[in-house]
Amino acid sequence: MPTPVILMIEDEDHLAAVVGDYLRAAGYQFHHLATGTGAVDWIRQNDPDLILLDLMLPGQDGLSICREVRLRSPVPIMMTTARVEEIDRLLGLELGADDYLCKPYSPRELVARVKAVLRRTQPPDLVRAPGLLQLAADRLQVCCGEQVIILTAVEFALLTALHQAAGRILSRQHLMNLIYADNRIVSDRTIDSHVKKLRRRLAELVPNTELIHSVYGVGYRYEEPDQPS
Template sequence: MTTPETPHLLIVEDEERLARLVADYLRAAGYRVQHLAEGSGVVEWVRRERPDLILLDLMLPGKDGLDICRDIRTESAVPIIITTARVEEIDRLLGLELGADDYMCKPYSPRELVARVKAVLRRTLAVEPPLESGPLTLLRDELRVRAGDGEIELTAVEFALLETLYSAPGRIFSRDRLMDRIYRDHRIVSDRTIDSHVKKLRRKLADVVPDHELIHSVYGVGYRYEDLLPAASDQPPAA
C-alpha cells in the first residue's frame, strides 16, 4: 500500500510494453509510478508534480531525452536514471556530465533496474542537514532559503550559485569558477550569464532579508558572500 510519503517515480518511455513491465516491477517494490510516452510535456510535468526520481529514455517522440535532461537540470536536482539503446554513446554521454545519476543500457533486467532505483533513492532521499549562517538557512533538499518567517524558492542554478558563495564566506569566486560549479555539463556561457543569475538571486534574497547585503561584487574579479548591512559595505553597487 502506498502513501503520500511513498517515493513517486516517473517513467518516460515510448515503448508501451516495456513501460508497463517496469511500472509493474516498481509498484511491486512499493513505489508510486506514473508514465509519459513522449517527451514534449515532461519538463512541465516534472515542474508541477515534483517526482522523487525519473527513469528517462533518450529516444523519445516530441523531445529528445538529452534535451529533457538538460532542461530539468536548470531548475531541479531530481534524480534521473537514463535508459538507452544507444550503447556506443554512453561514454560520450557520461563525458558531457549531463547531470544524470545513473544509466542502464537496453535490454536490461527489470530486477536490476529496481535495484538501481533503490540505490539512487537511498543516496538522494537521505536528509541533507540545512546550512545555517547569519540570517539565512539553506534547505538543500528543497532548493529553498529561509530567513526568519520568510522563505523563497530558487532554481537549481540559483541555489548552486548561492550555496557555493555561502559555503565560503568572504572568499572571492571568479565568474569562471562559478560557471564550473553551477553548470555540470560544462556548457559555454558568457560572463554576463553569471551576472544575470546574481542579479536575480539578489532580488530574491532582498524579499526575505531586505536589510542585509549578502552577495558582493568585487570589481574585475567576481563575487563573494558576506553578511553586511548596506551602509557597511565597501563594494561597488550591485552589478
C-alpha cells in the same frame, strides 16, 4: 513519509508496463509517459521524485528533456539507452543525468538502481562543517552566506565526499567508488567531467576562489583559502 513517485518516459509500452509492475511491487508510485512531448510541463506540475528517461523518444528527445529539467530542478534522472556510444556523455553529466542503464536491462536491476539513487539523494538533512559552505542534503543545496545553488545528486555526492575529507587527497578511483557503488567500470575522465562542472557551479557561490584542487596524477582535494595545507 510520502510514497516516492517515479516517472518513466518511454515509448515502448510493454517495457513500461513491466517496469511499472516491478516498481509498484517495490512500494513506489509509478507514472508513464509514452512521448517526450509535454513531459517537461508534466514534471514541472507534478514534481516526481525520480525520472526514468529514454534517450530516443517521439516528440521531444530525452537529451533535450534532461537539459530543460536541469535548468529548473535537481530531481534525479536515470537515462536508459540502447546507444552505447552515448554512455560517456551521460556518465560525464554534461546533461545532468545521475545514472544510466543500457537496454536491454533487467527490471530487477532497474529497481535496485532506483533505490540506490534515491538513497544518494535523500541522505541526512544537513552536513555541517566549519568553513565557507553548508550542504543541505535533503534539498541538494549548497549555501555560502545568503547565496544558494542546487546541484545534481552526483555533484552533491562528489562535493560531500571532498568536503568531509577537507585537506586530504581523494583518488579518482575512491571518488568513483563512492559515487557509483555498483562497481561499474567507468573512465577517469568521468570524474574529471564531474569535477569540472562542480567547479563551475561553486564559482557561482565563491567567485575567484579555488575550492577543489587537482593533484596531478593522484586525484582531488577540497581546501578553503583559510585552511592550513
